[in-house]
Amino acid sequence: MSRMFKRGYLALMLLFLYVPILVLIxxxxxxxxxxxxxxxxxxxxxxxxxxxxxxxxxxxxxxTIALLSALFATILGTLAAIGIHAMQKRPQGIMMTLxxxxxxxxxxxxxxxxxxxxxxxRIPRGYFSMLLAHITFNIPYVILSVMPKLKQMNxxxxxxxxxxxxxxxxxxxxxILPSVMPGVITGALLSFTLSLDDFTISYFTTSPLVQNLSTxxxxxxRKGIKPTMNALSALxxxxxxxxxxxxxxxxxxxxxxx
Amino acid sequence: MSxxxxxxxxxxxxxxxxxxxxxxxxxxxxxxxxxxxxxFAFPYGLWIVVFTLIPLLLIGYYAFTDRSGAFxxxxxxxxxxxxxxxRKQMLDMGFDPADLGIARGNxxxxxxxxxxxxxxxxxxxCLAMGYPAALFMADRNFKLGSTLVVLFIIPMWMNFLLRTxxxxxxxxxxxxxxxxxxxxxLPRMQLMYNxxxxxxxxxxxxxxxxxFPIYNALSKQDPKLSEAAMDLGANxxxxxxxxxxxxxxxxxxxxxxxxxxxxxxxxFIPRVLGxxxxxMFGDLIERTFLSADNWNLGSALSLIMMVLILLSLTTLRxxxxxxxxxxxx
Amino acid sequence: xxxxxxLINLENISKEYDGVRVLSDINLYIRKNEFVTLLGPSGCGxxxxxxxxxxFERATTxxxxxxxxxxxxxxxxxxxxxxxxQKYALFPHLNVYENIAFGLKVAKRPRDEIRRKVxxxxxxxxxxxxxxxxxxxxxxxxxQRIAIARALVNEPEVLLLDEPLGALDxxxxxxMQLELKRMQQMLGITFIYVTHDxxxxxxxSDIIVVMKDGYIQQIGTPKDVYDEPKSAFVANxxxxxxxxxxxxxxxxxxxxxxxxxxxxxxxxGSNAPVDVLIRPEDLQIVPEDEGRLKGIVxxxxxxxxxxxxxxxxxxMRFKVHSTVMxxxxxxxxxxxxPFNIHIMxxxxxxxxxxxxxxxxxxxxx
Numbered sequence: 001m002s003r004m005f006k007r008g009y010l011a012l013m014l015l016f017l018y019v020p021i022l023v024l025i026x027x028x029x030x031x032x033x034x035x036x037x038x039x040x041x042x043x044x045x046x047x048x049x050x051x052x053x054x055x056x057x058x059x060x061x062x063x064t065i066a067l068l069s070a071l072f073a074t075i076l077g078t079l080a081a082i083g084i085h086a087m088q089k090r091p092q093g094i095m096m097t098l099x100x101x102x103x104x105x106x107x108x109x110x111x112x113x114x115x116x117x118x119x120x121x122r123i124p125r126g127y128f129s130m131l132l133a134h135i136t137f138n139i140p141y142v143i144l145s146v147m148p149k150l151k152q153m154n155x156x157x158x159x160x161x162x163x164x165x166x167x168x169x170x171x172x173x174x175x176i177l178p179s180v181m182p183g184v185i186t187g188a189l190l191s192f193t194l195s196l197d198d199f200t201i202s203y204f205t206t207s208p209l210v211q212n213l214s215t216x217x218x219x220x221x222r223k224g225i226k227p228t229m230n231a232l233s234a235l236x237x238x239x240x241x242x243x244x245x246x247x248x249x250x251x252x253x254x255x256x257x258x
Numbered sequence: 259m260s261x262x263x264x265x266x267x268x269x270x271x272x273x274x275x276x277x278x279x280x281x282x283x284x285x286x287x288x289x290x291x292x293x294x295x296x297x298f299a300f301p302y303g304l305w306i307v308v309f310t311l312i313p314l315l316l317i318g319y320y321a322f323t324d325r326s327g328a329f330x331x332x333x334x335x336x337x338x339x340x341x342x343x344x345r346k347q348m349l350d351m352g353f354d355p356a357d358l359g360i361a362r363g364n365x366x367x368x369x370x371x372x373x374x375x376x377x378x379x380x381x382x383x384c385l386a387m388g389y390p391a392a393l394f395m396a397d398r399n400f401k402l403g404s405t406l407v408v409l410f411i412i413p414m415w416m417n418f419l420l421r422t423x424x425x426x427x428x429x430x431x432x433x434x435x436x437x438x439x440x441x442x443x444l445p446r447m448q449l450m451y452n453x454x455x456x457x458x459x460x461x462x463x464x465x466x467x468x469x470f471p472i473y474n475a476l477s478k479q480d481p482k483l484s485e486a487a488m489d490l491g492a493n494x495x496x497x498x499x500x501x502x503x504x505x506x507x508x509x510x511x512x513x514x515x516x517x518x519x520x521x522x523x524x525x526f527i528p529r530v531l532g533x534x535x536x537x538m539f540g541d542l543i544e545r546t547f548l549s550a551d552n553w554n555l556g557s558a559l560s561l562i563m564m565v566l567i568l569l570s571l572t573t574l575r576x577x578x579x580x581x582x583x584x585x586x587x
Numbered sequence: 588x589x590x591x592x593x594l595i596n597l598e599n600i601s602k603e604y605d606g607v608r609v610l611s612d613i614n615l616y617i618r619k620n621e622f623v624t625l626l627g628p629s630g631c632g633x634x635x636x637x638x639x640x641x642x643f644e645r646a647t648t649x650x651x652x653x654x655x656x657x658x659x660x661x662x663x664x665x666x667x668x669x670x671x672x673q674k675y676a677l678f679p680h681l682n683v684y685e686n687i688a689f690g691l692k693v694a695k696r697p698r699d700e701i702r703r704k705v706x707x708x709x710x711x712x713x714x715x716x717x718x719x720x721x722x723x724x725x726x727x728x729x730x731q732r733i734a735i736a737r738a739l740v741n742e743p744e745v746l747l748l749d750e751p752l753g754a755l756d757x758x759x760x761x762x763m764q765l766e767l768k769r770m771q772q773m774l775g776i777t778f779i780y781v782t783h784d785x786x787x788x789x790x791x792s793d794i795i796v797v798m799k800d801g802y803i804q805q806i807g808t809p810k811d812v813y814d815e816p817k818s819a820f821v822a823n824x825x826x827x828x829x830x831x832x833x834x835x836x837x838x839x840x841x842x843x844x845x846x847x848x849x850x851x852x853x854x855x856g857s858n859a860p861v862d863v864l865i866r867p868e869d870l871q872i873v874p875e876d877e878g879r880l881k882g883i884v885x886x887x888x889x890x891x892x893x894x895x896x897x898x899x900x901x902x903m904r905f906k907v908h909s910t911v912m913x914x915x916x917x918x919x920x921x922x923x924x925p926f927n928i929h930i931m932x933x934x935x936x937x938x939x940x941x942x943x944x945x946x947x948x949x950x951x952x
Contacts, residue, residue, distance in 0.1 A: 006394040006397070007394075009390060009391065009394060010391060010394055010395065010406060013387065013410075013465075014409055014410075016462070017410065017413045017462070017465070017466075018413060019428065020421050020424035020425050020428065021413055021416050021421065021424065023424050023428060023434065024416070024421070027424075076302050077302070079298040079301065079302065080298065080299045080303075082295060083295055083297060083300065083302070084296075086294075086295035086296045086298075087299070091296075095303070098306050098310070101310055102310050104519070104567065104568070104571055105564065105567075106519060106520065106522070106540070106563060106564070108523045108543055108560070108563075109317070109523070109543075109560045109563060109564055110313075112317065112547060112556065112557075112560055113314055113316060113317050113560075115547075116313060116316040116320065116557070117308075117309070117312060117313040117316060120316055133309075135305075136305070136309040136310065139302060139305065168295070193415065197414070197415070197418060200525070200526075213417060214419055217423070218419055218526065221419065221423060221529075221530060229420065230420070233416055233417055233420050236417075237415060237416050240415045241415075244408075
């Protein structure tokens with residue numbers, strides 16, 4: 001009885017979370033434009049998708065910004081985590097507080113403050129400014145995923161490598177980096193998904209001429225979203241799902257072989 | 259795609275940063291002891307200063323100045339009294355605003371209070387819905403638990419604007435729910451364009467942020483603890499309230515933080531599901547900046563928002579001084 | 588054996604962290620092929636001393652000489668010493684073979700040489716077939732051996748060991764003590780060993796350096812340090828002891844607890860205050876009226892080989908080890924032969940008798 005209740009509860013929760021997504025996917029196959037009426041199955045919107053320059057362009061911008069910002073944030077963040085980890089207590093505390101600021105700041109304030117910076121320094125808002133903004137909000141997540149791995153590391157590992165004749169550079173590449181790699185990958189993936197999904201900060205740091213998917217959806221929301229957008233989201237959703245399953249499968253395989 | 263070309267100043271900025279970094283490394287090669295690892299944090303330190311601290315200072319600067327750049331507290335007065343500017347002008351023109359029936363304007367204050375109230379409700383509902391879910395999934399006898407948690411994450415990969423818009427097709431007057439109700443012969447309901455719809459959208463978006471930290475805290479708990487409690491004579495309910503719940507509090511605190519903070523500043527959701535008559539503080543800030551083009555007032559509002567959030571964070575941290583609450587990841 | 592050349596010289600080493608002094612005035616030389624133990628309670632500076640020799644810390648003042656060469660500023664990877672770290676510090680992402688081969692790979696040795704040397708090391712530590720195993724799958728004792736093999740494969744002139752057996756259980760620990768000693772004698776390498784365990788130090792060392800609060804308290808062979816401790820601290824830290832305030836009447840006669848005792852120590856002057864040290868096993872229990880002291884047995888504990896009795900004599904409380912038990916409450920006589928009385932310069936009041944050697948957890952430097 002209580003078992004049934006628990007499962008039923010969880011099922012309801014998941015239903016709540018998935019219904020809108022299912023609706024969205026179903027709509028993308030709907031022949032008509034109506035959101036509520038089913039007018040027959042069609043791949044029309046998927047075909048439209050590849051002919052819509054604005055959506056393809058926005059997709060391209062979203063994807064490249066996600067990749068580039070994840071790349072830069074991962075490099076900067078990993079270096080920073082290693083540096084901060086090597087610091088003495090007090091500077092370490094200061095750096096971690098500074099790292100937490102952007103994470104506790106509401107997105108809207110982050111976006112606005114960056115917008116003010118760009119206006120103040122006359123940096124034109126567009127692709128580059130948006131990329132910088134995405135790197136900015138991603139770095140702390142990378143640091144916070146790498147930091148625990150550094151802390152878990154035997155604190156003498158680095159010294160052991162030096163002791164065995166490795167130069168600091170060699171020790172960094174062959175001892176520290178491999179040990180924190182899982183954290184680095186987590187940080188990179190997290191950055192990538194955060195950047196893909198960001199709306200608020202992008203909204204304030206780009207110009208109407210350079211739109212990523214989120215800002216494009218926002219500007220179209222009033223006119224009514226075309227099912228073309230639904231088709232794209234459905235595709236992206238499935239792509240991410242496949243990616244996750246693949247990563248998971250690999251992780252399991254690695255575990256088994258060990 | 260000409261907009262994507264890096265402007266020349268950016269190249270200079272990057273070169274400057276790189277040169278500074280290289281200089282620091284060169285300086286630090288002390289008597290062949292190699293580079294100091296702490297220097298790896300240098301580029302990031304520079305980054306924080308340029309992209310976090312200076313922007314924050316700018317908000318502070320605009321909040322305490324007027325359009326001409328002179329120091330003023332008027333922005334905060336306007337926050338308290340949205341008619342402040344108007345009354346000031348009238349006084350300048352020689353009218354007594356009270357005679358004209360212009361009283362204190364409480365639009366900004368009311369929006370803030372409404373936002374806080376909505377965020378509070380959203381957090382409460384998320385907690386009420388999320389805690390049992392986390393508890394059931396963290397049950398060690400429930401093998402599917404860890405898989406289900408992933409199912410809670412996946413929806414967040416769908417663009418949140420689209421997910422919110424998808425609710426429109428469910429809630430609209432001609433939407434799915436009303437069509438279903440109609441088919442069952444029940445009266446149709448006005449589901450959209452009210453606070454309840456906004457609340458629904460918020461809960462929908464932020465629920466996973468409540469579930470993860472609690473799930474993390476619960477699944478890390480040593481099952482021997484509750485076994486010990488049972489062994490000492492506590493029944494299931496007592497074990498839950500005396501052992502499991504208190505030990506999961508760090509997760510709860512972290513969940514509350516992660517839901518409450520974005521809730522207060524929610525923007526977009528009220529516009530889509532609330533239809534404009536349920537403006538929240540995030541929308542107000544955005545509107546002040548971009549529609550009213552009043553950066554000074556907008557900055558003051560942002561500053562107030564941040565102070566409020568910092569206050570609530572420090573209050574919450576008191577319950578979890580170790581900061582052990584599981585985070586999202 | 589005392590004529591071996593000095594290999595390592597520490598000259599006037601001191602170390603401060605943020606203005607807090609953790610090492611003062613360390614002067615120490617270590618000869619070739621010696622097994623030297625740095626012994627002391629946690630926070631005494633023994634690990635810091637080791638890390639200065641290894642090159643992981645730099646002394647605030649003073650010099651480190653290796654074979655007559657000043658190596659004070661040499662980074663760890665240029666020193667001919669290798670370290671076995673506390674909790675091993677094996678690289679978790681490498682398997683056993685790769686861990687041991689690490690130093691040789693860094694030195695870019697030819698492949699077959701690496702293979703030969705690693706196999707030899709695996710044989711030396713009795714883990715011949717373990718090369719492919721992940722280090723995390725090994726037991727603590729096995730990990731310990733790998734850590735030793737990883738350091739020894741580089742054929743260092745000096746091996747530094749930082750509480751290497753701290754994480755092992757008693758039985759394994761005793762086994763490893765013997766094995767380490769065997770390796771040291773076989774390979775003819777200088778070992779510098781850090782521990783807080785006095786028994787370990789006494790079992791293995793050629794020379795023990797007792798440290799406290801950043802100062803060296805005494806340097807000597809295990810026998811010297813046990814039998815002739817220079818201070819109440821050393822006496823207490825190494826083995827248990829009774830320390831009594833007394834007065835040197837003249838050379839070879841000391842007065843304590845109201846009685847005169849002949850002893851073998853000279854040179855403290857006449858009527859000078861001194862500390863008298865008597866090991867619990869050196870106090871003899873004799874019939875009530877035959878001893879120079881009389882006491883009442885307060886408690887008896889069976890310790891396996893002997894009984895440990897607490898005996899009050901006047902204001903003094905003695906700890907006595909004996910294979911013969913005396914019933915609680917009985918009155919006995921106590922005596923001690925001159926050779927077993929050790930006279931020391933008086934120490935400040937705080938550390939008087941009955942403080943057991945502080946067997947604290949390992950330092951967290």
